[in-house]
Amino acid sequence: MDEKFIEVSQLYKTFQNKKQKIEVLKGIDLSAEKGEIYGIVGFSGAGKSTLVRCMNRLEEPDSGTVRIGDMEITSLGKAALNEQRRKIGMIFQQFNLFDSMTVSQNIAYPLKLTGVKGKEASDRVDEMLALVGLTEKKKAYPGELSGGQKQRVGIARALANRPDVLLSDEATSALDPQTTLSVLDLLKEINEKLGLTIILITHELEVIKYACHRMAVMEDGRLLEQGLVKDIFMHPQCETARNFISVYNQFRNEERREDME
Amino acid sequence: MSLYKYSFWEVFKHSFSAEVWDKVMPAIGETMYMVAVSSVFVLIFGILLGLILVMTSKEGLLPCKIVHGVLGAVINCFRSLPQVIIIIVMLPVARALVGKSYGSNACIISLIASCVPLFARLVESSLLEIDKGKIEAAKAMGSGNMRILFTVMVPETLPSLIRAFTNAVVIVISMTALAGSFGAGGIGYVAVTYGYTRYRHDLLFATIIVLIVIVQAVQFVGDTVSKMILKRRHLI
Numbered sequence: 001m002d003e004k005f006i007e008v009s010q011l012y013k014t015f016q017n018k019k020q021k022i023e024v025l026k027g028i029d030l031s032a033e034k035g036e037i038y039g040i041v042g043f044s045g046a047g048k049s050t051l052v053r054c055m056n057r058l059e060e061p062d063s064g065t066v067r068i069g070d071m072e073i074t075s076l077g078k079a080a081l082n083e084q085r086r087k088i089g090m091i092f093q094q095f096n097l098f099d100s101m102t103v104s105q106n107i108a109y110p111l112k113l114t115g116v117k118g119k120e121a122s123d124r125v126d127e128m129l130a131l132v133g134l135t136e137k138k139k140a141y142p143g144e145l146s147g148g149q150k151q152r153v154g155i156a157r158a159l160a161n162r163p164d165v166l167l168s169d170e171a172t173s174a175l176d177p178q179t180t181l182s183v184l185d186l187l188k189e190i191n192e193k194l195g196l197t198i199i200l201i202t203h204e205l206e207v208i209k210y211a212c213h214r215m216a217v218m219e220d221g222r223l224l225e226q227g228l229v230k231d232i233f234m235h236p237q238c239e240t241a242r243n244f245i246s247v248y249n250q251f252r253n254e255e256r257r258e259d260m261e
Numbered sequence: 262m263s264l265y266k267y268s269f270w271e272v273f274k275h276s277f278s279a280e281v282w283d284k285v286m287p288a289i290g291e292t293m294y295m296v297a298v299s300s301v302f303v304l305i306f307g308i309l310l311g312l313i314l315v316m317t318s319k320e321g322l323l324p325c326k327i328v329h330g331v332l333g334a335v336i337n338c339f340r341s342l343p344q345v346i347i348i349i350v351m352l353p354v355a356r357a358l359v360g361k362s363y364g365s366n367a368c369i370i371s372l373i374a375s376c377v378p379l380f381a382r383l384v385e386s387s388l389l390e391i392d393k394g395k396i397e398a399a400k401a402m403g404s405g406n407m408r409i410l411f412t413v414m415v416p417e418t419l420p421s422l423i424r425a426f427t428n429a430v431v432i433v434i435s436m437t438a439l440a441g442s443f444g445a446g447g448i449g450y451v452a453v454t455y456g457y458t459r460y461r462h463d464l465l466f467a468t469i470i471v472l473i474v475i476v477q478a479v480q481f482v483g484d485t486v487s488k489m490i491l492k493r494r495h496l497i
Contacts, residue, residue: 056401085403096398099494100416109412110402143495157402167401 005034005197006055006165011064013050024050025061026221032214034164037191037198039212039229041205041244047221048201052167055199056088057081068165086114089158093170095150097142097157104129104138107156114161128156132186148179155186159194166190168200172207184211205248209233217241263460276466285451285467292447292475295365295437299372300430306377307429308422310336311384312410322396322406339378344436347375348443368437368445376433383425387418420487420496427483431476438472448472 013025024047032038042048053059055066057073066073071084097106104125111121129135132152142150151171158166168187172180188211190196200212208215208229216226217240224238236242262275275281310332316322317329339347348371355367391414399409415422441449448468456465491497 058397058401082403082405085401088401090398090401092394092398094392094394096392096394098395098398098413098417099496100419109399109404113403113408141494161402 004031005069006032006199007067008051008055009065011051011054011066012062013054013059014062024221025054028064028223030216030223030226032197032199034197035191035195036213037187037200037211039200039202039208039215040218041202041208041215042218044203046218048218049169051218052169052199052201055167056085056090086110086161087163087165089161089163089166091151091154091158091166091168091171093173095142095147095154097150097153099142102138103134103140103142103145103153106142106153107160110157110160124160128160131159131190132156146179147175148182151175151183152186155190159190164197166196166198168198170201170203173202173204180207181210187211205244209248217244262463264462265460272462273466275463276470278463281463281467284455284464285448285471288446288448288451288468289471291365292434292437292449295368295372295445295447296430296434299369299376299433299437302369302373303376303380303429303433304426306373307380308384310377310381311388314381314385315388315414316406316410322409336378336381339374340382344375344439347371348440363444365446368440368443371440372433372436375436376429379432380425380429383429384422387421387425388414390421391417420490423483423487423490427480430479430483434472434476434479
């Protein structure tokens with residue numbers, strides 16, 4: 001069994017508009033092990049969202065490779081890519097649920113793509129609803145749900161086809177702190193229960209600290225540093241990581257002081 | 262009854278008389294026929310062209326500059342012609358297609374030529390209202406382009422599409438009246454031949470009342486259905 005379950009190597013991506021070329025990814029090398037939660041932190045504009053979107057090719061990289069399991073994503077044709085995307089779940093900052101469908105129809109949508117039908121499909125939907133704790137909202141429309149509930153539906157929908165990987169693109173950034181914690185708890189739970197590998201993009205260091213096993217720090221299209229979360233917190237190597245951690249600590253100290261008062 | 266001889270109130274009252282409505286009722290039937298048939302064609306072809314416009318656009322699911330460019334240009338050509346001119350231009354086309362250049366069926370040809378491009382643009386702008394994230398989510402799940410179009414884009418923008426179609430039908434109705442003066446029959450014909458050339462202002466009033474009622478009814482149905490869907494989805 002290959003330890004490196006997800007491997008990104010020498011990934012480059014340039015966005016071109018009329019006036020200028022913007023290099024968003026400048027040779028990213030990254031690897032994540034099976035069953036871990038791998039966090040990527042960076043300021044906005046660092047390219048982390050583009051990086052994760054290259055992993056299922058919502059964004060086409062200019063060069064470099066992405067491998068997930070034994071499948072090289074970057075060399076797949078269109079049909080094979082769609083096939084493969086069904087095994088890669090993704091959740092988003094704005095949830096991106098379909099407002100025209102009920103919660104259970106949203107979760108059943110990916111099942112239609114893989115040909116899961118009838119009782120098997122409805123059983124799977126119920127199973128997913130139970131997993132994210134929204135069984136009683138089965139017939140509700142997304143418009144009736146709170147942000148946290150919407151993200152739970154997003155997670156259920158992403159997991160319906162039993163993927164090996166979950167890509168999380170700022171999935172908690174639109175949520176309040178309380179809800180963020182509960183969503184992260186859910187991600188940790190499914191990570192343990194299902195052995196799911198999770199790539200988690202965020203600009204909030206506390207999210208990484210709370211949920212991730214390993215992390216990478218990204219700035220200006222480059223990965224500056226990657227390793228175990230606790231190692232980087234203890235001995236940050238790069239300036240950006242030190243900045244992130246010092247801001248994080250300031251916040252925590254501030255909170256503690258307020259608590260004491 | 263003419264306003265030159267009688268008071269407004271007398272003419273208005275007479276516009277509800279049996280004599281007037283004997284002439285107006287058949288015209289309503291003709292107008293309804295033209296509006297209904299044209300609307301069906303406008304719906305089908307407008308949606309089709311609108312979908313093609315959105316799909317082939319630069320940010321669309323199947324970008325194709327040539328198709329998008331040519332279709333857009335043709336639509337703009339038709340859109341730049343006033344309805345009167347389209348009616349005149351379509352006369353020979355109508356003769357070729359339905360055998361004569363007057364009557365309801367000939368009128369339907371010009372209605373289609375004028376309102377399909379209009380509705381196609383309305384469909385395009387409705388579909389473009391969709392949150393791009395929803396399309397990305399469907400893509401990330403491995404959904405194909407056609408499936409995204411029909412299971413995500415159309416259902417998600419349905420309330421807006423219904424409002425667009427309502428607007429298109431209202432314009433079809435107004436254009437039917439215009440075509441009436443070119444021998445299409447219907448309400449417009451009554452208004453022009455009696456109300457204008459014969460100073461039968463009571464008949465003119467009757468056609469105005471009929472048109473207002475029809476348009477109000479169409480608008481009401483469209484708004485209600487669109488709102489009902491939004492309410493069911495808890496979006497309003």
